[in-house]
Structures are given as C-alpha cells and as structure tokens.
Amino acid sequence: MSTLYLTDNWTSFSNNMAEKRKSLDGKKKILMVGLACLDLVNVVGSYPIEDQDMRVESQRWCRGGNASNSSVVLSQLADSVVECLVTLSDKATSQIILQDLEKYGTSHENCVVHPDTETPTSVVIVNKVTGTRTILHGNRSLPELRFEDFDKLSLSKYKWIHFE
Numbered sequence: 042m043s044t045l046y047l048t049d050n051w052t053s054f055s056n057n058m059a060e061k062r063k064s065l066d067g068k069k070k071i072l073m074v075g076l077a078c079l080d081l082v083n084v085v086g087s088y089p090i091e092d093q094d095m096r097v098e099s100q101r102w103c104r105g106g107n108a109s110n111s112s113v114v115l116s117q118l119a120d121s122v123v124e125c126l127v128t129l130s131d132k133a134t135s136q137i138i139l140q141d142l143e144k145y146g147t148s149h150e151n152c153v154v155h156p157d158t159e160t161p162t163s164v165v166i167v168n169k170v171t172g173t174r175t176i177l178h179g180n181r182s183l184p185e186l187r188f189e190d191f192d193k194l195s196l197s198k199y200k201w202i203h204f205e
Contacts, residue, residue, distance in 0.1 A: 070122045070148065070198055071115055074186065075108025075205030077127040077138045077152075078161035078178070088168050088175070098169060104141040105163055107205035113145040121200070124148040126190075128183050134160040153190050158182040 083097040104110075112125035125142055129135040129152050138160070142149050161180035168174070196202070 068121060069200035070124050071119060072124050072126055072194075072199045072202045073108045073112040073115065073205065074126045074202065075111075076106035076161065077104065077109035077125065077129065077142075078106040078163055078180070079103075079134055079137060080105030080163045080165050082165045082167060084167045084169050086169055088166065088173075102137070104138045105165075106161070109138065109142060109147075111203070111205060112142065112147045116145050116147045122148055124151065124199075126151055126153075126186065126194075128153045128155055128186055128190075130154070130158045130160040130183055131156045132158075132160055151190075151194060153186060155184060158184075 080103050082101050082103060084099045085095065085097055089095045104113075106127065108127055109125050112123050115121075116123040123146075125147050127149075129138065131154050135154070139149055139152075159182050161178065161183055163179070164177045166175045166177075
C-alpha cells in the first residue's frame with residue numbers, strides 16, 4: 042500500500058489552502074455532517090489469526106471518520122469553502138482532529154463540543170498483501186448531533202448539506 046501526497050511541502054500547501062479560503066470568502070459553503078474520530082492504522086503482511094501475537098509493519102495515528110475525510114477531499118477539489126460539522130470531545134485528542142482539518146483548509150467553527158466525553162477511535166487493520174482492511178470502531182460516550190445543533194446554524198450560508 043502506498044501513500045499519495047499532494048505535495049511534500051506542507052507549509053506551501055497550507056498557505057495555498059489559506060489563500061484559497063480567502064478568495065472564497067462570501068461564497069456559500071458545503072457542509073459535511075457526520076463523524077470525526079481518531080484512527081490507529083496498523084499495516085500487516087497478513088491478517089492475524091485469532092489469539093495470536095503479531096508485529097505490525099507500520100502504525101500511525103490519523104484523523105478519520107467519513108465526514109471529516111470527505112470534508113478534506115472536497116476542500117482540496119471544490120471551488121468552495123467546506124465545513125465539517127461533527128461532535129467532538131473536550132479532550133486534547135480532539136485537537137488532533139481540528140488541527141488536521143485546519144491544515145487542509147476545512148472549516149469547523151460550528152462543531153459541537155461535549156464536555157467529559159471521549160474521542161471516538163477506530164483501529165484499522167490493513168492487509169498489505171490483499172489491500173483489504175478491517176475496522177474496529179468504538180464510541181463510548183460522545184453523543185450524535187441533535188436537531189438543536191442544526192437549529193443554531195444559518196442554513197442559508199450553505200449551498201449543499203451532505204450527511205455521511
């Protein structure tokens with residue numbers, strides 16, 4: 042499995058995203074609604090057998106969740122400001138998610154933060170040989186978005202609202 046990087050110069054990329062957002066000020070946004078979580082991605086040569094210890098070939102933490110992933114892709118491709126609307130924990134782990142969204146120029150100003158909750162996590166097992174993946178997801182305490190969360194938004198600011 043190879044990783045595709047749009048650019049090796051993240052500072053330049055970040056500056057370009059900031060310039061793009063400035064040029065789009067005042068335009069209607071795209072709102073992506075759903076989940077953001079932390080993924081622990083484990084790459085293995087073969088899928089583990091039950092009750093077996095196994096070393097991984099590589100391992101990394103990254104931002105995950107359908108809404109946050111789709112938001113980042115759209116931020117890079119669309120000629121629009123993209124906003125990600127998710128619920129977040131008040132723990133430091135949510136900062137990893139927010140910083141990564143910012144790095145890609147994805148807006149997140151209306152995310153709903155819930156105190157005394159935990160950030161959802163997913164353990165992803167990627168089989169390097171077959172390219173398949175298995176995801177184990179856990180969300181112990183973070184509530185879903187509610188109608189009241191949408192009621193606070195000025196929906197006229199959005200040209201498209203997508204639910205993941």
